[in-house]
Amino acid sequence: NAGVTQTPKFQVLKTGQSMTLQCAQDMNHEYMSWYRQDPGMGLRLIHYSVGAGITDQGEVPNGYNVSRSTTEDFPLRLLSAAPSQTSVYFCATREVWGGSFEQYFGPGTRLTVT
Amino acid sequence: DAKTTQPPSMDCAEGRAANLPCNHSTISGNEYVYWYRQIHSQGPQYIIHGLKNNETNEMASLIITEDRKSSTLILPHATLRDTAVYYCIVRVGNGGSQGNLIFGKGTKLSVKP
Numbered sequence: 001n002a003g004v005t006q007t008p009k010f011q012v013l014k015t016g017q018s019m020t021l022q023c024a025q026d027m028n029h030e031y032m033s034w035y036r037q038d039p040g041m042g043l044r045l046i047h048y049s050v051g052a053g054i055t056d057q058g059e060v061p062n063g064y065n066v067s068r069s070t071t072e073d074f075p076l077r078l079l080s081a082a083p084s085q086t087s088v089y090f091c092a093t094r095e096v097w098g099g100s101f102e103q104y105f106g107p108g109t110r111l112t113v114t
Numbered sequence: 115d116a117k118t119t120q121p122p123s124m125d126c127a128e129g130r131a132a133n134l135p136c137n138h139s140t141i142s143g144n145e146y147v148y149w150y151r152q153i154h155s156q157g158p159q160y161i162i163h164g165l166k167n168n169e170t171n172e173m174a175s176l177i178i179t180e181d182r183k184s185s186t187l188i189l190p191h192a193t194l195r196d197t198a199v200y201y202c203i204v205r206v207g208n209g210g211s212q213g214n215l216i217f218g219k220g221t222k223l224s225v226k227p
Contacts, residue, residue, distance in 0.1 A: 004157075031213070042201065042217035043158065058214065090157050094213070101146070103215060105157025 002026055004106035006091050012112045013081040021076040021109050023091030029104075030096040032074035036060065036087040037108075043090060049074055050096050081113045117141065118202045123222045126196075132189040134221050136202030139183045144206055147178060148215070149187045151198040158201065158217075161187065192225045199223070 007022045023032065033048035035058075045058030049068040063085060065077040078085060088110050094103040119137040126132040138147065149161040162169055162176045164185070169176045175188040189196055201220040205213055 033214070035217075040219075042219045043215075045214055045216065048214060059216075088155065092157070092215075096213075101148070101163050102160040103150075103158075105159070107157055108155065110155075 004091055004093055004104050006089075006106040006109050008109060009107070010110050012114065013078070014114055015082060017081050019078055019081065021078070021089055021091075021111070023074045023076070023106060024072055025074075025091075025093045025104075026072065027093060027104065028071060029093040030071070031094045032068065033058070033092045034064070034066065034074070034076045035090045035092065036085075037090065038087050046076065046089075078111075083113045085111065086113045087111060117145075117204045117216070118218055120200075120202050120218065120221045122219065123224070125224050125226055126189075126192045128194060128225055128227050129191055132192040132196065132223055132225070134187040134189075134200050134202075134223065135184065136187070137184045138202070138204050141182050141204050142206075145204045146206070147176065147182075147185050148203045148205065149174070149176065150201045150203065150215075150217075151196075152201070152220070153195075153198040161200075192223075194225050194227065197223060197225045 004025045030051045034046040035043040037043045044060050047066040049055045055066050088108045090108050091106040092103050146165050148163040150158040152158045162174050164176045178185045199220040199222050
């Protein structure tokens with residue numbers, strides 16, 4: 001039982017490049033989300049999903065795309081990387097209805113855009 | 115915007131109780147109080163949550179005032195490993211999008227030997 005996994009752990013991009021951050025979970029959780037954390041700041045919600053085929057925007061969605069084709073995976077796509085997207089990205093999951101109130105976070109992906 | 119107010123930093127001596135306050139004066143009747151912590155640069159970790167009553171688990175205790183406008187997270191015997199940023203969050207239960215966690219800047223707790 002791996003919980004929430006994120007790949008890659010570190011990434012350096014040049015301005016204008018695109019890439020996909022991967023998030024996978026093996027807990028059969030309906031809810032998955034992406035956050036970014038800038039130095040000295042709290043986490044800000046980018047996008048979230050309450051089930052396969054359903055996604056919605058969070059606080060800071062611009063410059064990012066998501067899709068949810070399976071329960072297990074929730075990739076985050078950077079369409080054209082900008083230095084302002086240099087951050088640590090966290091994926092998180094939880095149940096949607098009932099059960100545990102606990103949200104589980106992945107270890108993070110550290111992205112630098114030059 | 116986060117619905118909570120926390121002091122930016124606190125110190126605590128190792129072995130003593132750490133009491134972390136949180137103000138949430140605009141909390142609604144159906145909103146829970148959650149506490150998470152983030153050690154160094156790891157992903158946040160759930161600690162405890164509550165609605166009205168005080169709660170205790172193996173990690174901490176949560177004391178919620180009767181009017182629910184503030185709460186205190188208590189780490190009974192702080193260790194160096196408890197040094198982290200602690201986030202107090204209010205949100206509606208667990209249902210769908212209403213359950214999104216909105217983080218503020220939290221309180222940086224430093225446990226000193």
